[in-house]
Amino acid sequence: MPGPALPSPSTGAPAASAPSAHGRRAPSGPRAGLVLATACLCQLIVTLDASIVNIALPAMGQSLGFGDSALAWIVNAYALAFGGLLLLGGRVADLAGHRRALLAGLALFGVASVLGGFAQTPAQLIAARAGQGVASALLAPISLTLIMVTFAEGAARARALGVWSMVTAAGSAIGVLLGGVLTDLLDWRWVFFVNAPLVLLAVVLALRSVAIARPVPGGRLDVVGAVLGTGAMSVLVYGLMETGRHPWGSTRTLVTLGAAVLLGLAFLGWEARFASAPIVRLGVLRARTAWSATVIVTLIGAAMLVGFYFCSLHLQNVLHYGPLAAGAAFLPFCAGVMAGSMAAGRLGARFGGRATLTGGLLLAGLGMLWFSDLGVDSGYLTAFVGPSVVTSAGVGICMVANTAMGTSGVARHEAGLVSGLLNAGRQCGGSIGLAVLSSLAVAATRNAAEEGRAPLEALAAGYDRAFVVTAVLLAVAALIAVLFVPGPAPKAAATGDASAR
Template identity: 85%
Template sequence: MPESVLSTPLTTTTAAPPGPGGPRKSLVLATACLCQLMVTLDASIVNIALPAMGGSLDFADSALPWVVNAYALAFGGLLLLGGRVADLAGHRRALLAGLVLFGVASVLGGFAQTPAQLIAARAGQGVASAVLAPIGLTLIMVTFTEGAARARALGVWSMVTAGGSALGVLLGGVLTDLLDWRWVFFVNAPLVLVAAALASRSVATARPPRAGRLDVVGAALGTGAMSVLVYGLMSTDRHPWDSPRTIATLGTAVLLGLAFLGWEARFASAPIVRLGVLRVRTAWVASLIVTLIGAAMLVGFYFCSLHLQNVLHYGPLAAGAAFLPFCAGTMAGSMTAGRLGARFGGRATLTGGLVLAGLGMLWFSGLGVSSGYLTAFVGPSVVAGAGVGICMVANTAMGTSGVDPREAGLVSGLLNAGRQCGGTIGLAVLSTLAVAATRHAAAAGDSTPAALAAGYDRAFVVTAVLLAVAALIAVVFVPAPPRRKAAGV
């Protein structure tokens, strides 16, 4: 890989632009962003509606979390496979299939009459999202050349990625309070119709499907490893980390992962993940950093929401509206990341965004029972949001630079899988730390709200540390841009 590609990920041009008969770029970007909006929205929109769902369908307390877990398990487990499907089947075909499945699952979820029906519908949404998420990024990679054009497109896409979760919390509160919990599913139907119309008009069959068959053994091992890992991590709220069940589950995930790597490296004739792609520095560094960003994003949203509702006693609608400053910060950061990258280089932009996001999370750790919204919540929301927007764009641009268009889906799947697994791992680990801190504070005599705030604050501090580690990785492993020669030299 040429050093110039690695050192200037936001300004280097290596890919050819689409020909005159290619897709319309603005419509392709709109299609990619709408698909990403549905994926990120669906991951958070049901959270506030869970109590209403539980009461309406008579959920058992132990079954209600599976409305969230079924989606996360299917989504996280199938992301690598979903990314490869786009490369093998063709972008438009895979995209339309994913949209149809997402729309059908959403409508079935809205009409669900039993807990089992709702959980099955959520699993269907997760399967569809595992196809839609990588394809959206893939479309940007193959449509926009590296440099300013791709940076602007990634800015919009990253803004949707980061802001969609906050918007989901807000929209979930609005729909649940003003209409009915079923509308958190029905709202997807018009989005699917618009996305399908845009895709049919703008996304061409950019190239015929690649020769060869899908690596069935590799797909089974990779999906199994991801699924078991996600399931094991999600179960730590009921089974401690040192319990035999948790150890056995995570150990099984590790064994399946090793078997997957061995099969892909030595036996697969057409591997679902060509391990050689990880020799490209931009690919593995970006995948590692996005794992830490994913942990910070999900943990930040989760514990901020808990603090607003459990400590400050906000209702669902007010808690959702409270995230608007974060959305504004993310939008600002995402839209300025391209200009920052062009001026200061990819490494400085990525590192600066990670540091800014970390400072915002550290600021959140000062939240207490008497913290006011304007004085203690808006400031860190804007700072953390801006940092997340900047580092998401810069990291995605770095990870997709110099990638063979035929492997765009693979790299997209890796980046999405990293973000999803990072969020799942981060939430599982930091929830344990938060509970321990809460118990310690309660034992010391703190009131319940104060004890909860102490636990949430511990999680924010650790999240800031994770972002600091990501910034250190960026400084060490992302090459600096080449020095410009002085005029006349």
């Protein structure tokens, strides 16, 4: 249901839309379009970088002399900094102002990218990747925050989120293709240098569209909360990343994950009882829209990353696709996400947010279940394209519907907080899902091998088990949507406060 327009100090243009609950008007027209372009370009930079580096890892290792274990830290350093700092990044955006935080994030990302391109040792490259992760932890929440404070709830925000989600999907697919092209035709260093023109363009757009916001009255950073929250997220992400080398039942894994739980409990206790200006106001999560959206996006994040990961492994390890061919094989998936994202707004207007979200989750779950039929003899056109389109269309629909629901009724000074929560949920969901389902897939592969199945058949059986569990995760998310997401409000209350839902 459309709610009151949110205030928008992030733009300076007069507006023709209805006044917000704070007496200000949401911008419209060319300035709002520039804000959307800025938000989408920042999101493209983040998603592109997350995938463009992966395909160049062997070339990086050979050029700089990485050992097998050290090479993984090119990815891990980014993931650790990004996942650990997302909550802090969202709150910093609220306190420092969106334009100031955005420009700082872009500057750091540009510098880290150039340093990564010129790196001469493994340590220098890993440090550059960590810098990119810190910058991404600022840029990812801000890109969503700009949409929240610029576009009023309802059709306008749904359309903007559709474009934003479409760019997110395109960035992942383009990153795989571009990484292969740059590495093959030029050099692996260009997967870093290519960020420079994108960052410069984003800075120009930000300076033209995002106005300097007034500081939040009485706003200050909760240092203790920031340390505890960042520590909990970082230790959790690190522990999950290390499960590939240390079993779940090992002392190291149990101690690491236990420390993450203790830090998380300490963070919640501090925020609830002692923090005068909490980095995460826990009252935000009392609204069903906020906590249910965070739980659902965590499950979606797990499904997306796990599905993408195991589809890629099946193409390369079972069907023997090369990296570039595997990247190109995901183009139907990218197209499906784009189509679903753009259709989500119209579906929401016709059927309501809860029905649209539930339908998208179920559609994605059916696609994942379809993927579980992949085998050694499965052809690309007959067995891969179909589930790719079904899954990706469902993902596009549910991502937009869930984000629109989770960002409804949010005050401007907490927009970055909610954006950080949603991004952190998706990142943690992906890390947890990948760690858990990788272990399940390995176990299923081992059991199939012990039953006497051929190596490739055993490998495919492990991947199929992961797809089935991923479908179950999406079904659980759909059940949460049915039980807890608020339904359409009565017409008489259509103009009421969104926070009352």
